[in-house]
Amino acid sequence: MGATLAKTVGHFFPQLRSWLTDLTETRFEPLIVYHRRFMVWVGLAVFLLKLGARRKIGFELASPMSLANLNHLSGCRQQSIPHPDTLDHFVGHAILGEVAAIRRKMIHRLIRMKALDDARLRGHLIVVLDGTGQLVYHERHCEHCLEQTVHGKTIYSHPVLEAKLVTPSGLAISVGTEFIENVNPKASKQDCELAAFGRLARRLKKDFPQLQLCLCLDALYACGQVLEVCRENHWKYFIVFKEGSLPAVWQEFQMLLKLCPHNRKVHRPARGCRQTFAWAEDLQYVDDRGRPQQFNAFQCHEVRPGKKQFFAWMTNFRLGAENVIASANRGARCRWKIENQGFNIQKNGGFNLEHAYSNTIEKAKVYYLLMQIAHLMLQLIEKGSLLPEDCITLFGGLGTMARRLSESLRHYLIDPQTLAATAAGIRIRLDTS
Numbered sequence: 001m002g003a004t005l006a007k008t009v010g011h012f013f014p015q016l017r018s019w020l021t022d023l024t025e026t027r028f029e030p031l032i033v034y035h036r037r038f039m040v041w042v043g044l045a046v047f048l049l050k051l052g053a054r055r056k057i058g059f060e061l062a063s064p065m066s067l068a069n070l071n072h073l074s075g076c077r078q079q080s081i082p083h084p085d086t087l088d089h090f091v092g093h094a095i096l097g098e099v100a101a102i103r104r105k106m107i108h109r110l111i112r113m114k115a116l117d118d119a120r121l122r123g124h125l126i127v128v129l130d131g132t133g134q135l136v137y138h139e140r141h142c143e144h145c146l147e148q149t150v151h152g153k154t155i156y157s158h159p160v161l162e163a164k165l166v167t168p169s170g171l172a173i174s175v176g177t178e179f180i181e182n183v184n185p186k187a188s189k190q191d192c193e194l195a196a197f198g199r200l201a202r203r204l205k206k207d208f209p210q211l212q213l214c215l216c217l218d219a220l221y222a223c224g225q226v227l228e229v230c231r232e233n234h235w236k237y238f239i240v241f242k243e244g245s246l247p248a249v250w251q252e253f254q255m256l257l258k259l260c261p262h263n264r265k266v267h268r269p270a271r272g273c274r275q276t277f278a279w280a281e282d283l284q285y286v287d288d289r290g291r292p293q294q295f296n297a298f299q300c301h302e303v304r305p306g307k308k309q310f311f312a313w314m315t316n317f318r319l320g321a322e323n324v325i326a327s328a329n330r331g332a333r334c335r336w337k338i339e340n341q342g343f344n345i346q347k348n349g350g351f352n353l354e355h356a357y358s359n360t361i362e363k364a365k366v367y368y369l370l371m372q373i374a375h376l377m378l379q380l381i382e383k384g385s386l387l388p389e390d391c392i393t394l395f396g397g398l399g400t401m402a403r404r405l406s407e408s409l410r411h412y413l414i415d416p417q418t419l420a421a422t423a424a425g426i427r428i429r430l431d432t433s
Contacts, residue, residue: 001401002069002408003415004386005048005377009073011428012380013109017075019102026093034082037074039090042082043367045070046357047374049409050350050402054084054357063410072414088358091366099369100177104207106376107165107175111211115430119167121331122317124214124236127175128338129200129221131161131193132347135356135364142361144181146190158361160368161196162343163204166216166334169430171379172341174372176204179365193220201229214238214317216335219245222314224287227295230316238332241297241312249285253297253312256280267325276301277328279319300328346375350402378402385429 009016020037034042042057051060061070061081071078082090110116116125135158137145145156163176178200180191204213214236217226222245230237243250257263257278265277279298287293296319299312313332317323346353351374357367381387382401 001405002412004381004384005405006073006414007386008381008384008428009377012113012115013106015105015109016102019105020074023098023102024095026095027090034078034086034090035074035076036090038070038076038078039082039087040370041070041074042087043091043370044374044377045409046087046367047351047371048378048402049406050352052350052352053355054087057081057084057087060406060410065413066410069409069414072416088363091358091363092360094366096362096365096369099366103174103369103373103376106373107173107208110173116165116167116171118430119165119169119171120212121214121326122236122323124212125165126167126216126331126334127163127165127204127213128172128216128335129161129163129197130218130335130338130343131159131180131196132343132353134158134160134353134368135361136354143185144183144361146180146182158364159193161193161200162338163200164338166337166341168330168334169383170337170341171383171430172337172345173376173379176200176207177369177372178203181361194223194225197221197226198229201233205233212236214331216332216338218335222246224289224291224293227287227293227316228291236317237315238317238327238335239314240335241299241314246285249283253280253283256283257299263319265321265324269329272305274303275325275328277324279324281319283314298324298327346371351375380428380430383430385427 017037020040023036023040025032025036042061045051045061046054046057049060051057058081061067067078067081070076070081119125135141137156140147140156141158145158148155148157159180161178161180162174165171165173165175178196180193180196182191215230215238217237217239219240219242222239222241226237226239229235241250241253257280260280263279267275267277269275277298277300279296281296282294283297284292284294295314295316297312297314298319299310302309302311311328311333313328315327315332317327319327343353345351351371353371356364358364378401
């Protein structure tokens with residue numbers, strides 16, 4: 001497994017070492033023992049091996065072979081594994097924007113090598129935006145905490161708004177992060193998900209100015225602010241459409257469906273499953289700032305043995321019998337992948353997303369980005385063609401894969417030439433099924 005990691009990184013990100021070398025060094029130079037490339041790889045190892053806590057570095061990586069393998073991966077010649085507190089000190093000196101830039105360069109590389117092209121819907125890559133809780137405290141942690149009182153109990157939290165590029169095969173790759181926090185503790189309003197959306201949208205446009213994106217969003221985003229941002233940036237969107245979001249427009253949608261009985265499509269994706277689609281175009285409304293908005297809408301009634309489901313979405317894609325099925329199944333319904341393959345895996349699959357890896361929020365942000373990069377690497381291993389079978393069949397679960405990777409790094413030496421040779425020497429295909 002160690003060799004598989006090295007080959008995957010070498011193939012998809014042959015410039016990773018130089019990217020890490022370019023990180024700004026802000027530590028006191030005369031006292032530096034560990035190179036920044038090595039320290040980043042130690043930080044990634046916390047999440048690649050799903051250690052769950054920083055203190056486990058000394059237990060899981062305490063072997064000469066682990067040291068040699070981390071040296072091979074980072075291109076260093078360190079003499080020992082750093083103490084967990086040394087890693088925390090390094091993270092405290094890391095520049096958050098530069099760590100985010102490493103992730104951005106990795107995504108750019110995947111896009112340029114067309115590794116994600118099979119996931120495009122009408123030429124657009126699907127990006128899901130959603131918020132999740134990262135850190136929750138029962139006492140105020142810092143002046144930037146969000147405060148919420150539920151049933152008489154006050155909790156303090158640091159949520160995050162995440163943008164993940166998702167694919168029908170199950171990839172959920174972090175492409176953007178906006179931390180939701182009270183930057184000005186004296187402000188009259190707390191920060192919120194919609195405010196964070198505006199900031200994250202600007203960053204996505206800056207990071208991927210020419211990329212054709214389609215945003216998948218929940219019903220919270222069914223508002224003029226979001227539709228205007230998508231229009232200005234020339235982005236497509238699928239937004240969950242509910243009666244409570246835009247009541248008048250919802251009633252108009254249901255009336256138009258009755259007047260357009262020909263806008264129907266029945267699809268049977270599997271035995272015993274029946275999907276009935278209906279759609280209407282050119283719905284209009286004036287938002288709270290007086291701006292006219294126009295979009296299309298479609299819905300799906302799905303019947304499976306013992307189960308019925310109903311879905312509805314707003315979109316600025318043109319709809320028709322030839323594309324409504326793909327719009328739903330390869331586009332709008334991919335929104336759930338940020339919960340299943342994204343947040344759920346990172347919370348309950350060994351990454352320990354809700355664990356405070358450090359006692360300061362600025363360090364916690366860096367650990368969060370390192371987690372996203374490590375998760376990306378593991379997903380490329382999981383979906384890559386280097387493994388003879390899929391991970392569930394081969395290992396029995398993704399947690400077992402992390403344990404195998406940990407054992408491999410501790411006991412088996414990675415060929416020092418593996419990283420350099422794999423960039424052009426092998427071909428890795430991603431599972432698109």
